[in-house]
Amino acid sequence: MEDLLTEIRNCEVCKEHLALGPRPIVAANPESRIAIVGQAPGTKVHKTGVPWDDPSGKQLRNWLGVTDGIFYDERKIALIPMGFCYPGKGKSGDLPPRPECAPLWHSPIFEGMPNLQLVILIGQYAQRYYLGEKMEKNLTETVRAYKNYLPHYFVLPHPSPRNRFWLSKNPWFVEEVITELQWRIKDALR
Structure with a gap:
């Protein structure tokens, strides 16, 4: 797995399409019990190199009911975006994840994690790809x-602060889905 992660972190396949240049962000381990498949890093994550190191990540950890220590322990949780690098800015936010990443890297990563109990698909890009x-x-x-x-996949909207309106229109999400999600997380980490 370490060789694969090094190869991913050195990837430059779509270099010419990335305004800030390549900086693939991924965390995984053969012992990972949960995989979180997100969209793509934002500018803050691109700068720090730490996945989900932004307000969306804080909200996601809250939804999952886990501490930063558990979230960033790749023996417990793998963090795998659909696009590994910041894709750039579009008219109404960040551009979609680069289409090269998931077909190139997801299968080898998942093959290297035999202990996975749960794959969390965040947002439409991950859900469309896997479902x-x-x-x-x-x-x-x-x-x-x-x-x-x-029991294999758990689907979530993106935890972006921009989704506050969606959350306010869909109270069932917190009442039902988050409760089930937190139970599944605890079960997978046992």
């Missing part, structure tokens, strides 16, 4: 149908 036609008509309905993807 395909099993997704519902939109993100809200996919998250509402989260039980359909268990």
Whole structure:
């Protein structure tokens, strides 16, 4: 696994498309019990090199019910984005994750983690890639149908502060989904 992670961290496959240059961000270990598949690093994470080191990450750790120590222990939780580098700025936020990363790197990473109990798919990019036609008509309905993807996958919206409106419109998410998520996290980490 270390050789693979070194290869990923040195990847420059889409270098010419990255405004800030390549800086692949990933954390995984053969002992990982949970994998979190997110979107792509933002500018703050690009600068620090620490996955989910931003307000979205703080919200995600809150949803998961885990401390920073557990979250950043790659023997427990692997952090695997759909796009490993910051993709750049678009009209209404960051650009989508680069399409080269997941097909190139996800299978070898997952093959190297035989102890996985749960894969958390955050946002539409991860859900579309892993669930395909099993997704519902939109993100809200996919998250509402989260039980359909268990026990292997758990689906979540992006924990961005920009999603406050979505959270306020969907109180069932915190009441039902987060409760189930935290139970699944504790079970997987036992």
